[in-house]
Amino acid sequence: MxxxxxxxxxxxxxxxxxxxxxxxxxxxxxxxxxxxxxxxxxxxxxxxxxxxxxxxxxxxxxxxxxxxxxxxxxxxxxxxxxxxxxxxxxxxxxxxxxxxxxxxxxxxxxxxxxxxxxxxxxxxxxxxxxxxxxxxxxxxxxxxxxxxxxxxxxxxxxxxxxxxxxxxxxxxxxxxxxxxxxxxxxxxxxxxxxxxxxxxxxxxxxxxxxxxxxxxxxxxxxxxxRQHPLHSIIVFDLGGISHFSQHNQFPVTWNAAEQALLLNGCYQPTQWDIYWRIEPCEFVMRKLEREEKLFGTPAMADAWVRAVMNYPVAYLRHRTAFMWNFLAGDNLVMWLADVERPTEMVFADRPAFVALVGLHDRxxxxxxxxxxxxxxxxxxxxxxxxxxxxxxxxxxxxxxxxxxxxxxxxxxxxxxxxxxxxxxxxxxxxxxxxxxxxxxxxxxxxx
Known part of the structure; x- marks a missing residue:
């Protein structure tokens, strides 16, 4: 050239x-x-x-x-x-x-x-x-x-x-x-x-x-x-602010057991899936999406604005905790599960792939x-x-x-x-x- x-x-x-x-x-x-x-x-x-x-x-x-x-x-x-x-x-x-x-x-x-x-x-x-x-x-x-x-x-x-x-x-x-x-x-x-x-x-x-x-x-x-993927950020932020402020920031009311989990048991600075599909905290999205039908509505965005304005330090603590985990944590790298047989590793009968997985693990x-x-x-x-x-x-x-x-x-x-x-x-x-x-x-x- x-x-x-x-x-x-x-x-x-x-x-x-x-x-x-x-x-x-x-x-x-x-x-x-x-x-x-x-x-x-x-x-x-x-x-x-x-x-x-x-x-x-x-x-x-x-x-x-x-x-x-x-x-x-x-x-x-x-x-x-x-x-x-x-x-x-x-x-x-x-x-x-x-x-x-x-x-x-x-x-x-x-x-x-x-x-x-x-x-x-x-x-x-x-x-x-x-x-x-x-x-x-x-x-x-x-x-x-x-x-x-x-x-x-x-x-x-x-x-x-x-x-x-x-x-x-x-x-x-x-x-x-x-x-x-x-x-x-x-x-x-x-x-x-x-x-x-x-x-x-x-x-x-x-x-x-x-x-x-x-x-x-x-x-x-x-x-x-529109399936409102941006609202996953809102749910994650509201969960983080609730945890660090010790006050519920979601536009719904929880029972005593759910409130205790929300404030002290659910939050991890790793992924929003905790509130979506991981027990015992999947009750958050179940209520927001199926019961109250608030996910994807302006009520969620309004709740996010109020939470950030009222508890900016809690928001910053949550976002800093997430970012530190993202940058320095031992996070998922390779996907190894066979999606058709989730309990088995994909390509488990392929020596070259298994060797690469071993190098990845080390x-x-x-x-x-x-x-x-x-x-x-x-x-x-x-x-x-x-x-x-x-x-x-x-x-x-x-x-x-x-x-x-x-x-x-x-x-x-x-x-x-x-x-x-x-x-x-x-x-x-x-x-x-x-x-x-x-x-x-x-x-x-x-x-």
């Missing part, structure tokens, strides 16, 4: 390097298929797949993911179709980064495919979660533009347009990426250098435009039924599987890259890692579960951005 003269790179790659890099990528892709095919189905994925072909789509999971899965399903019906999309996106992103870096460093080019096999990234690539698909798609968007950054406009501009579509698709898959998307979009628009002024000017219009896009696609184009207690480690890694990459922000390499590193840092930090306000997968974009961003940071400054041509 041609590069601009100021990048001080050769016009073509040595054949041996190209073959070696391609072989590593192909081997990584084949290994992924050998270990995970046809993909690990999760309950979330099963719910989405069950909506394919229905006349009514819901917005609890992304209706865009349902439609996308339905479009590709004939390729390999069931889990395999989505699995192949995720795996292909994942390895395409790392392949683009590999061959782009190869123009500057053969060692880095051969290192990147190995980084793609790093356990914090690799153990999730075969698990069917939209967080994994979202992160892989954003990786492709960023690396595609990075690869084309030094090319002529007639080639670069269509690539940038495609990357912006992929960025928007990521938001449609994960609407909570709304605040982080403008950071990535700024890089996709101006890959040659980072401009704080242009990025700041872009931010508010981009957030507004992406928010409007979600509304138009979800409810106008796809006709999705490393799970280490910082490698703490979201906070990858948030810190992204912040370090941004800091190291700051002096090089006016180069394509610095802009890429800050674009991917800056967007990942913002994405992870939004969970301080909107997080309702603390699984490691929710920080997966930070893992991929840190690996990609960190690889580029390892490049030294371009050397001028001699002779």
């Amino acid at each position: 041609p590069r601009s003269p100021d990048r001080a790179t050769p016009s073509r790659l040595p054949l041996r390097l190209s073959v070696a890099a391609a072989a590593l990528i192909a081997a990584g892709y084949a290994l992924t298929l050998a270990i995970f095919y046809p993909g690990v189905m999760t309950y979330d994925a099963k719910f989405v797949y069950g909506d394919i072909g229905k006349s009514v789509l819901g917005d609890w999971q992304s209706p865009v993911m349902t439609v996308l899965w339905g479009l590709i399903d004939p390729i390999a019906p069931g889990a395999a179709s989505l699995f192949l999309l995720i795996v292909t996106s994942y390895w395409l992103g790392f392949a683009l980064l590999t061959f782009t870096l190869a123009y500057r460093s053969s060692r880095l080019a051969l290192l990147v495919p190995l980084l793609a096999l790093a356990p914090p990234a690799f153990v999730l690539v075969g698990i069917l979660w939209r967080d994994v698909l979202f992160a892989s798609i954003w990786l492709v968007a960023a690396t595609t533009v990075f690869a084309a950054a030094g090319c002529r406009a007639r080639f670069r501009l269509p690539v940038q347009a495609l990357a912006l579509v992929l960025c928007a698709l990521g938001v449609l898959l994960r609407p909570n990426a709304l605040i982080a998307a403008p950071v990535l979009a700024a890089y996709l628009l101006w890959p040659a250098q980072l401009s704080l002024k242009r990025s700041a000017i872009l931010f508010v219009p981009a957030v507004a435009g992406l928010f409007a896009l979600v509304q138009l696609v979800y409810y106008n184009a796809l006709g999705a039924t 490393l799970k207690a280490t910082p490698l599987f703490r979201t906070g480690s990858w948030l810190l890694a992204c912040l370090v990459v941004c800091a190291v890259s700051w002096r090089r922000r006016e180069t394509a390499e610095g802009a890429f590193a800050i674009g991917v890692c800056g967007s990942a840092a913002v994405y992870v930090m939004t969970f301080l306000v909107i997080g309702v579960a603390s699984d490691f997968r929710y920080g997966y974009w930070a893992v991929l961003a840190a690996l990609a951005g960190g690889s580029v940071v390892m490049l030294g400054p371009p050397r001028p041509r001699t002779g």
Whole structure:
């Protein structure tokens, strides 16, 4: 791929390097298929797949993911179709980064495919979660533009347009990426250098435009039924504020046993599911949703506003406790249960998968599987890259890692579960951005 003269790179790659890099990528892709095919189905994925072909789509999971899965399903019906999309996106992103870096460093080019096999990234690539698909798609968007950054406009501009579509698709898959998307979009628009002024000017219009896009696609184009996923945040917050304030904040009255559980027995800064489907505290959602029919009504939002206004310290304690658990807790990483036989482990008869699970188990207690480690890694990459922000390499590193840092930090306000997968974009961003940071400054041509 041609590069601009100021990048001080050769016009073509040595054949041996190209073959070696391609072989590593192909081997990584084949290994992924050998270990995970046809993909690990999760309950979330099963719910989405069950909506394919229905006349009514819901917005609890992304209706865009349902439609996308339905479009590709004939390729390999069931889990395999989505699995192949995720795996292909994942390895395409790392392949683009590999061959782009190869123009500057053969060692880095051969290192990147190995980084793609790093356990914090690799153990999730075969698990069917939209967080994994979202992160892989954003990786492709960023690396595609990075690869084309030094090319002529007639080639670069269509690539940038495609990357912006992929960025928007990521938001449609994960609407909570709304605040982080403008950071990535700024890089996709101006890959040659980072401009704080242009990025700041872009931010508010981009957030507004992406928010409007979600509304138009979800409810106008796809006709999705409103299932009020944002009210899961409200329920979690009201439960947390009730616990820390020792006063019921829900717009309902509980009996004495329920009140005692609500204030002292139910709350954990881990997940809102405690109030939804986990005994003995599922009585909360049963009353809100089925008995009083308040879930999804303005009464819930009004109760949330009153609770935050009256007990701001309790709200902050709850949100801080959740965020600390999300960043530093020993949270769920791999999904291992067979959704058809929940008491059994999926792929238990596959030695390669079992070996990967064993590696995951040995490393799970280490910082490698703490979201906070990858948030810190992204912040370090941004800091190291700051002096090089006016180069394509610095802009890429800050674009991917800056967007990942913002994405992870939004969970301080909107997080309702603390699984490691929710920080997966930070893992991929840190690996990609960190690889580029390892490049030294371009050397001028001699002779």
